[in-house]
Amino acid sequence: MIELKGVTRRFGDVVAVDNIDLTIETGEVCVLVGSSGCGKSTTLRMINRLLPRTSGEILVDGEDINKADPEALRLNMGYAIQSTGLFPHWTVARNIGVVPDLLKWPSRKRDERVNELLTLLGLDPATDAHKYPHQLSGGQAQRVGVARALAGDPNILLMDEPFGALDAITRENLQQEMLRIQRQLNKTTVFVTHDIDEALKLATRIAVMDQGRIIQHDTPEAILRRPASAFVENLIGKGDRGLKLLALRTVGDLMERYPQPRRPEPYSNGVNEADSLRVALSVMVWQNSAELPVFSEAGEEIGTVKREQLLQGGA
Numbered sequence: 001m002i003e004l005k006g007v008t009r010r011f012g013d014v015v016a017v018d019n020i021d022l023t024i025e026t027g028e029v030c031v032l033v034g035s036s037g038c039g040k041s042t043t044l045r046m047i048n049r050l051l052p053r054t055s056g057e058i059l060v061d062g063e064d065i066n067k068a069d070p071e072a073l074r075l076n077m078g079y080a081i082q083s084t085g086l087f088p089h090w091t092v093a094r095n096i097g098v099v100p101d102l103l104k105w106p107s108r109k110r111d112e113r114v115n116e117l118l119t120l121l122g123l124d125p126a127t128d129a130h131k132y133p134h135q136l137s138g139g140q141a142q143r144v145g146v147a148r149a150l151a152g153d154p155n156i157l158l159m160d161e162p163f164g165a166l167d168a169i170t171r172e173n174l175q176q177e178m179l180r181i182q183r184q185l186n187k188t189t190v191f192v193t194h195d196i197d198e199a200l201k202l203a204t205r206i207a208v209m210d211q212g213r214i215i216q217h218d219t220p221e222a223i224l225r226r227p228a229s230a231f232v233e234n235l236i237g238k239g240d241r242g243l244k245l246l247a248l249r250t251v252g253d254l255m256e257r258y259p260q261p262r263r264p265e266p267y268s269n270g271v272n273e274a275d276s277l278r279v280a281l282s283v284m285v286w287q288n289s290a291e292l293p294v295f296s297e298a299g300e301e302i303g304t305v306k307r308e309q310l311l312q313g314g315a
């Protein structure tokens with residue numbers, strides 16, 4: 001658990017972070033969101049002591065971080081940033097292995113870990129491990145940055161716009177991977193973004209910041225349903241609030257299931273159980289259909305989802 005109590009950070013006359021209180025429970029993904037300059041990165045960098053706070057308290061599992069050895073503290077906190085910060089003259093494997101090396105893991109354990117992470121992040125241990133950063137695409141470099149943050153198996157992940165510089169499709173893929181990794185590894189994560197859709201997708205709870213303050217800290221659903229101020233309402237975009245709510249739920253939540261799975265008709269177009277209700281609505285509009293077959297991950301037809309249900313109960 002991470003607790004910030006009355007934390008302030010000033011740079012000269014600028015109050016970058018203004019007396020914030022924030023509790024992030026173990027295993028939670030807390031996303032800090034807000035416009036440029038509102039204090040998100042400063043907040044994150046105070047948690048791993050890259051920046052000292054001006055006043056207040058930051059506790060990790062009840063211990064004040066100022067009492068911990070800063071190196072030991074950072075080894076337990078994976079840190080991924082937008083520019084990746086990879087060492088240009090080191091191979092991908094060596095870049096990922098940097099924290100295991102600092103932790104003095106035996107080389108075999110380190111190498112196994114590097115291979116495991118490359119696979120987890122959709123990279124190929126056989127071909128990618130020996131490349132240098134300049135031989136990677138932007139998306140691959142970001143993946144390596146995330147792999148490096150995970151390498152020492154830290155309890156805490158701090159991620160500062162780690163997908164910021166990517167095209168929409170790569171970004172979407174990495175978000176999906178992040179959700180999958182989070183389900184598998186259950187790290188306590190603080191994630192910074194200025195993209196509200198990314199925040200809604202990844203967060204268990206979102207902290208909306210404005211001018212150094214936290215103006216709302218709540219679940220994605222509560223932020224959409226009950227924005228605390230006009231600022232939050234603007235941030236979420238009032239007009240497509242309904243679609244954003246649909247994006248939070250899956251087809252599996254609303255579908256009608258058959259008693260037995262069926263073999264799908266050839267060429268039948270439907271949605272997957274894990275797709276969002278927003279995707280289902282989009283497919284219905286596109287195909288002008290009132291009902292869609294739903295498929296399991298294994299490709300069996302397991303039920304249907306109806307437009308009427310979606311309009312009445314989806315959001």
Ligand SMILES: Nc1ncnc2c1ncn2[C@@H]1O[C@H](COP(=O)(O)OP(=O)(O)OP(=O)(O)O)[C@@H](O)[C@H]1O
Binds near residue numbers: 038039
């Ligand atoms: N090293 C510094 N020296 C002086 N002012 C700083 C420094 N770092 C940040 N600031 C100021 O503190 C405020 C908060 O900056 P911060 O980087 O935390 O914002 P942010 O929300 O992460 O913004 P962005 O999304 O643009 O990265 C800004 O006004 C910024 O100019």
